[in-house]
Amino acid sequence: MRWTLKTKPPKEKVEKLAKELQIEETLASILCQRNIETFEDAKKFFRPNLKDIHDPFLMKDMDKAVQRIEKAIENEENILIYGDYDVDGTTAVSLVASYLKTIYPNIATYIPDRYDEGYGISHTGIDFAFDNDFSLIIALDCGIKAIEKVAYASEKNIDFIICDHHKPGAEIPKAVAVLNPKRVDCSYPFDELCGCGVGFKLIQALGSKRGQNIDYFIPYLDLVATAIAADIVPIVGENRILSYFGLQVINSNPRNGIKALIHQIKKKELTITDVVFIIAPRINAAGRIKHGNYAVELLTEMDFDSAVEFAKAIEVFNSDRKDLDKKITVEALSQIMENDEENKFSTVVFQEDWHKGVIGIVASRLTETYYRPTLVFTKSGEKLAASARSVKDFDVYEALEECTEFIEQFGGHKYAAGLTLLPENYENFKNKFEEVVAKSIDKELLTPEILIDAEIELSEITPKFFRILQQMAPFGPQNMRPVFKSTGVRDNGYGKKVGSDETHLKLNLFQGDNQKTYNAIGFGLGNKIDIVEDEFDIVYSLDENEWNGYKSVQLLLRDLK
Template identity: 55%
Template sequence: MQKRWIMEEEGNPQQVAALAEALHVDEALSNLLVQRGVTSFEEAKYFFRPALNHLHDPFLMQDMEKAVLRIEKAIQNQEKILIYGDYDVDGTTAVSVVYQFFKKLYENISFYIPNRYTEGYGISTAGIDFAAENNFSLIIALDCGIKSVDKVFYAGKRSIDFIICDHHLPGTELPEAVAVLDPKRSDCSYPYKELSGCGIGFKLIQAYAEKNNIPFEEVTCYLDLVAVSIACDLVHINGENRTLAAFGLQKLNSNPSIGLEALMNVAGKSESYTISDLVFTIGPRINAAGRIDDAKHAVNLLIADCADAAFDNGELINLKNTERKEHDLSITGQALNMIGQDQEMINRRSTVVYQENWHKGVIGIVASRLTEKYYRPTIVLTKSNGHVAGSARSVHGFDLYEALCGCSDLLLQFGGHKYAAGLTLLPENVPAFSQRFEQVVASAITDEQLIQRISIDAELNLNQITPKFCRILKQFAPFGPENMAPVFVSKNVYVSGPVTLVGSNHLKLCVVQDGSPVFNCIGFGLGENILAVKNSMPFDICYTIEENSWKEQKTLQLNLKGIRVNQENAAI
């Protein structure tokens, strides 16, 4: 697939030069820092040396005092407390953190995860009814609830108080809860706005511990779960999240919780975990519980206090993940065939595919895979409870939510944001919706938006990639949104040695430039370039720099993101 190479704007030259001198580093590295908003020695120290004392005072969050007081009152009066959370990774980790912390202090507590298929996302009437029927008088809602005005009102009618801990954007009206913890509230002055739902839960237990003289170690012991939430919910990895993620990864790799250790064991990966490993190894397994069966299994694993129970739950979740992958592979194959056999669908500027027996739990994953293949706004639909349910994904720069607004008269409901959304419609409206969505997308999307982009941070000469350069670059981790692994471009490189195809379509080669050392390269999915690089002509590469581990040996490797032959240099 053709991709656009986009050079990111370089940092201010004076700031880059001054920072390079202050830190005694290559200007390419100081440029990366300036691009990330780091412009002074002190800011660089904060960036490279995160510390737990960098965490903000939790009582700076609006309503935190009210939340802590209400929990203290519930414990003092022996009220039953229900910890309620969404069924995805962020929700289940948030429930696991808050439940475990308070369970150590108080026995009269339980947790509740709504069923994806019978209750849907967020706070449900069924969940409130469960609480009322079982005499719970306080619900702590995590990773959901900020827009559940009607549900919280209904709970009040049933004599149930709510504490909302959410990180999503509020609507025009806040729920009438005892406390609403959400840094995105317009009246909240909390310094960092991008915490995960689990991160909000962490701040709640941090505040409670501080108020009640509980050792900080009783809070930080859950940072491995917080790191999982940060990685898998794709929140920004800067500011406070960077500190939480860094210390969470340290704990995960040195002394993980019993549940996470069991999950790491069944996943079969023993090397040091990174944010990327959490996204692609741990996250899908936790999510599979709710996609295929019941997300309560994920919580039971994450709160396990003995190895045997954790192992059993880990095995169960791994089986659910295998089942999820089978559904994913089957449905993706069917959808690709559906598109490939229809010339009109191939030529469209959007994708809408529908099959009534597709598994609802994986249609979001399938939508992402189809977007990767055809790189255009994509919706996958299936039958659910008499209606048609859909999951939508977009491409860089195109507002999916606005496009759905243009189809709202054909939908029963929809919600989401710029790049991902969910929707429900009547079966008889599917053909009209497919046509309308195509019309809306075609009228608004640009040709450039339909070509996948590679954002390049800087140009490097391969001679600049020294051991010191790599040591410092490694300290830019943990990587994630707002702090992605830097992508470099090097021009006019040559092949040194054999070029081979490995796996299904991966390119393996070595390159050299202007007398530089020889660098090993791997290009996943770049096999179609094999003839172009074999012809002894110079070419350009864009890449990330990484360590490759093989049989306990670590070597430097360039992970190629794109290859361009010499005559295309001017396009960058």
């Protein structure tokens, strides 16, 4: 691990903010690092307000989208809500469909089959719309590159409204409206919305025509917060406000589907991390193992008992997903070792019987192991399909753009992408991708980095200090949980390896002459037990541990040296 201490902000700024907020300079420094430099900035950050949500009509084409939907309602047209099969897509479809059904009955939903149709808008989906007399399709979390598909729908007299947040290509589809804050010609003030977030702006715009203000839409924010968490978008600006209030809905009065999932896992209060690791994988499991429709049915179900039945089915899918993910990861790791590919700059593996629904998770696992840009391929019909994952600060999307001569289709983000290619192009692609990564990646990026917010003494960790840190939540990209470094700490002698396979490390730490001890847990750090026999340095974040109803602050160790 590379330990990198963030640059300290100017001292006078830190002192001024510490004085204004009456907090320790360490906390003021962390806030300044996050561009929170004045009392007013801090007020907006610590007290998110729904009044700061932007006017949806600032988004290009929003007026056209609203006009077309209003026209469809007036003419009693059938409207199809179409979305991708992952969490962002299924929550977006559930959100827009459930709102539209409150004002108009002729609404249906469509999630493409991951295996038969693949990602995004499909000819099959458009044919379904034509055969069932749908004249308007609202596409969510997909469509920004569906130029040919939108043209195909047009020939069948089907209009499209596209709500997407993926990076647009040089050409925009000729839809009635294309809502995407990443459009070069869109001046919307915040361009990091997820797909469900763009869907939320659409229903907010429709509601404003009906005298429904932002408070009316609070019950929909459980879906938006779930999508924000799952899609790993920056939790700043509008996303911070939406996720902050969305988490409140999840913990106080969620829709039946989310309530049923929480009921399954029996957890009292969920953080954004719980949404990422507990709620999102279960919603995703439906599309990975069976069909994304299960997720939409769960999230739109009005009857709690029925929602519980859907949640039980999804729990089984999630269990199957875990088994597949473990099995394929083992096979992929042995393939890398057999082919003696541990020392390459990229990882590209392929096996034709790997389950397409979990290759993205496997790519993430391999990235954790070897820490380099990774692609996992499987057979999909006559082609090969892959999921790509990257390491911090390396743009895998740009790398794929340099390999387009061997790619049939691709799309995605800086750190995650998907692609298809013809089997005969696999070896050429693999060699080209390795060549592109080798020449363009900063070799330092191949060692995982821990960014440290501040170096502190353990004695600085007071109840007030921890309370203020907790108020910085929800955490996520661009507002990560603060990470600290403390030097010259010791274990009190009771440190031990824990867990069924002894892979974790449990310590009681103190520093210098201060005999107060701090509980610490290091997941996956069991192999570093020898280090703790003498003085050592630690990098960690702070977390709350609850045991037998008693809450205490614990150090969540990230690394020790």
